[in-house]
Each structure stands twice: as C-alpha cells, then as structure tokens.
Amino acid sequence: MLAPAGVWLLLLFAVPMGIVVLVSLGRTDPIFEAVYGWHPGNYADVFDPLFAPVLLRSVTYALATVALCLLIGYPIAYYIARFGGRWKTLLIAAVVLPFLVNYLVRTYAWVAILSDEGLANGILQDVGLAENGVRFINTSWAVIGGLVYGYLAFMILPLYAALDRMDPALIEAGKDLYGNRWQTFWHVTWPAAFQGVVAGCVLVFLPAVGDFISAQLLGGPDTYMVGNLIQQQFLEAQNWPFGAALTIVMMGFLLIWMLLYVRSATRASREASA
Amino acid sequence: MSAPGWAARLPLARRRAERRRRRGFDRPRFLLAFFLLFVVWTFAPLLVVALFSFNSTPSLQNFEGFSLQWYDEFFSSVTLRESLVASIEIGFVTMIVGTVLGTTLAFALVRARSRVAQASNVLMLIPLVTPEIVAGVSALVLFTQIGMDLSLLTIMIAEITFSISFVTVIVRARLATMNREVEEAALDLGATRIQTVRLVVLPALWPAIIASALLIFALSFDDFVIAFFTTGESPTPLPVQIYSSIRFGVRPTINAIGTLMLVISFLIVALAVALPRLLGRRGEQNVLIGGEAG
Numbered sequence: 384m385l386a387p388a389g390v391w392l393l394l395l396f397a398v399p400m401g402i403v404v405l406v407s408l409g410r411t412d413p414i415f416e417a418v419y420g421w422h423p424g425n426y427a428d429v430f431d432p433l434f435a436p437v438l439l440r441s442v443t444y445a446l447a448t449v450a451l452c453l454l455i456g457y458p459i460a461y462y463i464a465r466f467g468g469r470w471k472t473l474l475i476a477a478v479v480l481p482f483l484v485n486y487l488v489r490t491y492a493w494v495a496i497l498s499d500e501g502l503a504n505g506i507l508q509d510v511g512l513a514e515n516g517v518r519f520i521n522t523s524w525a526v527i528g529g530l531v532y533g534y535l536a537f538m539i540l541p542l543y544a545a546l547d548r549m550d551p552a553l554i555e556a557g558k559d560l561y562g563n564r565w566q567t568f569w570h571v572t573w574p575a576a577f578q579g580v581v582a583g584c585v586l587v588f589l590p591a592v593g594d595f596i597s598a599q600l601l602g603g604p605d606t607y608m609v610g611n612l613i614q615q616q617f618l619e620a621q622n623w624p625f626g627a628a629l630t631i632v633m634m635g636f637l638l639i640w641m642l643l644y645v646r647s648a649t650r651a652s653r654e655a656s657a
Numbered sequence: 658m659s660a661p662g663w664a665a666r667l668p669l670a671r672r673r674a675e676r677r678r679r680r681g682f683d684r685p686r687f688l689l690a691f692f693l694l695f696v697v698w699t700f701a702p703l704l705v706v707a708l709f710s711f712n713s714t715p716s717l718q719n720f721e722g723f724s725l726q727w728y729d730e731f732f733s734s735v736t737l738r739e740s741l742v743a744s745i746e747i748g749f750v751t752m753i754v755g756t757v758l759g760t761t762l763a764f765a766l767v768r769a770r771s772r773v774a775q776a777s778n779v780l781m782l783i784p785l786v787t788p789e790i791v792a793g794v795s796a797l798v799l800f801t802q803i804g805m806d807l808s809l810l811t812i813m814i815a816e817i818t819f820s821i822s823f824v825t826v827i828v829r830a831r832l833a834t835m836n837r838e839v840e841e842a843a844l845d846l847g848a849t850r851i852q853t854v855r856l857v858v859l860p861a862l863w864p865a866i867i868a869s870a871l872l873i874f875a876l877s878f879d880d881f882v883i884a885f886f887t888t889g890e891s892p893t894p895l896p897v898q899i900y901s902s903i904r905f906g907v908r909p910t911i912n913a914i915g916t917l918m919l920v921i922s923f924l925i926v927a928l929a930v931a932l933p934r935l936l937g938r939r940g941e942q943n944v945l946i947g948g949e950a951g
Contacts (some may be wrong), residue, residue: 384761384762384764384765385762385765385766385769385773385774385777387757387758387761387762388758388759388761388762388765388781388821388825389762389765389773389777389780391758391817391818391821392777392780392781392784392818392821393780395796395799395814395815395818396780396783396784396795396818396819397780398799399795399796399798399799400795402795402798402799402802403794403795403798406798406802455695458688458691458692459691459692459695461688462688462689462691462692463692466688466689476930477696478695478696478699480923480926481699481700481703482699483875483922483923483926484703484918484919484922484923485879485881485896485899485915485918485919485922486879486881487881487896487899487900487903488703488706488899488914488915488918488919489702489703491706491899491903491911491915492702492703492705492706492915493702494903495702495705495706495709495717495912496702496705498717500717500718501717501718502705502717502718504718505717505718505719506718532699532702535699585786586786589786589787589788590788590789592788593788593789593790593791594788594790595790595882596881596882596900599904600903610788610790613790613794614790617794617797617886618885618886623798626794627794627798630790630791630794630795633788633791634787634791637788640786641783641786641787644782644785644786645779645782645783645786648782648785648826649778649779649782
C-alpha cells in the first residue's frame, strides 16, 4: 500500500529537489542551457548587494503579513469561537468563502480597485478629495495588503480550531478569580490559543515568503520579492543555475519553519490514532 | 480545609458570570463591528469584479449599463475556451489519480510504525508546506532534465504530486477515528481482507474520499503557479491565460472570467460540503476544518 504513492513522491518530489541542488551548482553555456558543474559562486551571487535587498524585503513583507494576519485574524476567530453559538459553522464558512476564489482573481480584484484608473481613484475624484488621483499601486503597502488578503484564511482556521476547543468557563473562572481582562487573556486564553497561533503563523509565513503574484500585480520592480526574482531567472533571463541557487537558499531558510509544522502535524496525527 | 469554602462560593461565582453575560459585558460590541467590517472587506472586491463584468463599457469607475458582451467575448474566443477545457481536464485527471494514490497512502500510514512508514509520513507532509514556486521550479527542472516536452501532461503530473498529501491527510484523519474492532469483527466473521475493506472500511470512508477528491479538483483546476512553470505553448490552463491578460492591463473580459471562476469554485465547494453529508449519514465532518476530524 505504501509503494505507489511513496514511490511517486520520492521520484517526483524528493528527486527533483536534488536535481535543483545540482543545477544550482552549475552554470549556463552560451545558448543558455544549464550545464552541471561545481560553481558555488552562484550562492555568493545570491547575497550580492544587488539581490540581498530583495531577500531582506521578502522576509520583511512576509513578517508584516504574518503580524497583520494575526492582528486581524485573532479577533475574528475569537468572535466566532466564543459568540458564534449555533451559527458557528455558517460564520466560519462565510469567512472562508472569499478565500476559495482563485488567488489570481482575488489579487486582480484589488488591481481593479487600486489601479490609477481604478474604482478607488474614480470615487476619490468624484468626491473631490484628490483631483489628480492617488498612487495606491506599486507601493509596499499594496503588496503586503495583497498578501494579507491572500493568506488570511490560513491564520483564521487554525486559530479558530484552537479557540473553539477551549472551554469558555475557563475565561469566566479567570474573571471570577479577580483577574482583569488583560490577565485573563494572558494566563487563560493565550496559552489555549498558542498552538493555533504557531500553526497559523507558519502557514501564512511559508507561502508569503515565496509569493510573486502580489508583487507582480500590485507592485513593481521596487517591491519585487525573491519569488519574482526566481520566476525571472527561470522564465525570462534563462539563468537557471542562479534561479536554482535562489530557490535553495529560500528553502534552506524556510526549512526550520517547515520542520516545525511537520513535527506538530505528526504529533497531532499520533494523538488522533492513539 | 479550604474546599468547603470554594464549594460555597461556586454558585455565587456562577451567578455573577450570568449577570455579566446578561449585561453584555462579555459581548463587546466592537468585536461585532470588527467582524462586519471584515466581511465587507473580504467580499467587496469580489462583488466589484462581478458587478463590472456586466458593465456595458470597459470603464472600471462607472457602471453605465447592463451587458453580457464580456461573457460573449469569453465564449467566442477559441483560445479561452480551449484553456477552460484544459483546466477541467487537469482538474479531472489530478482528482482521479491523486485520490487513488493519496487514499492508498493513508491506508499505509494510518497504523504503520515502521521506519519506512515514518519517513514516508514526513515525505508526505513536506509538499503541504512547500511554497508553490519551489514546487513549480523543481517540476520544471525535472521535466527538462529528463527531456520531457512541456504540455498538459507535465502539468497534470506536477499537480498530482502536490495533491496526494491533501488526500492522505484528510482520509487518514477519518481512518484514525474509525473503530478498529469493527474491522476485526468482520475478519472474525470470516470476511477476507479485501471484503473487509470493501464492505466495512470503504463505506465509512466515502465521505472523506469524496471531499478530498473535490478539494484537489478545485485546487488543481484553480492552480496558477505550478501550471505557470510546467505549461507548454498551447493550450495553456485558464489561470495562466488570466495572468497573461492581466499583465497587459486591466481588461473587462478578465472580470467575466474571474466571475465565472468564482462561480465554479463556489459550486465545487458546495458539492464538497453537500455530497459527503448526503452519502454518509453518520460520517459527517467539516471539510474546511480538517483538523477537527477527531
């Protein structure tokens, strides 16, 4: 039973990762074909002053996205888990519904609203607030906003799962023991929500770091992330070794987060089957 | 010593909590306001796209009148129609192959404790947290290195690879909650292993299998990044087509395609929620919150 899918994943997931490592050590020949070799210099190029800011920007944007998702997602998950009553399932479905729409289409929706000829500028001009329009697009905030709008559901769902498991009587107990709101939150709710917070942060951070759609559609060259760089190397510049080196560096950076998730998922499934 | 004191205070505490709840102390109004704002924020952009897909002029600022011309443009374009068909084909093949592979893996992993099984478990979980661009890059590199031409087939293979894990996680969660004694009873009563699986295990498992099948159909039908890296010249899947038209600027036809994709996504999800409930009278479980299977 293990064999078919196990072999499939080994040959089509694990092995290709190995090939990417090999390519990242190669170089390109005059007709832009990747040739294997031993050129660790590709990795030095990744940290070149030309590209290092892009890496830094990716991490900054992703961390900002995680922070905003937590700030927005926590109250939403808390509200549904505690006050949803018998409408809980309906409310969580309503919250998740927009996130089931294609990510490109959702990002495009913001392009349609925020672009120079978009709806927001139309309204601003009609109202007379900004005669010449406002530049929303091509800013860091547009890109981060796109990421938050794209990945927020990954934060809300684990948070909701954790908060929903918590016994609300605990909060009342906390208050009865003369804890103020802050103390009750810090000693009762937060520890209960913690697992969900960790899961949510990992699940938002990972795709956000590798994203290139938001920066491509809502940003510009000044807001490009490492995903844009990788995409360019593979599909436009045809410098595969450098693109592969970028990919490996990104994976290496994300590996700790991924293992964190795998460990908690393994533990959860072991508890479920025990 | 202090126990009787506590017991005496409990009813008081409960009464106080009750009073607080009635006063609305625990139901801060700003949370409700925040929730409503949130719903507007998430739905409004999609409604804007849907509304302007019926606009009679290309403007995104003023709605001038109702028209179906952008839908007409979509359905009369051969390229776009072929893209839609290609995406459906990708979704369908991925659904069939991914579901079979993922379900067998779930069976293999659910109670296995061997080293190989543990290693496979980690190998199965990693694709779930691998950024899509890495998945796309590694698939592209693999296909070109083994000399395979990029086509719909390469997209399908790549999509299947990244859909197996979703099926395994969902089906295994259901398997783990099943009572093992029922299986043993069937075996004791003289059923063969295959009969046990067919007559006892699978009927209880169908809801989870169907839910995960529809989920991976939706994911692979919708997927852009992996398809973008592994697509051939033509036909290209619909999301890739959408991406290249967005890059040429905002165009009303995209509103129409976006609205169509939105409707298709909602339909599939409605099916994913409704079908398992219709089929499995007891095995209900919320697909959207897979972690809650326990």
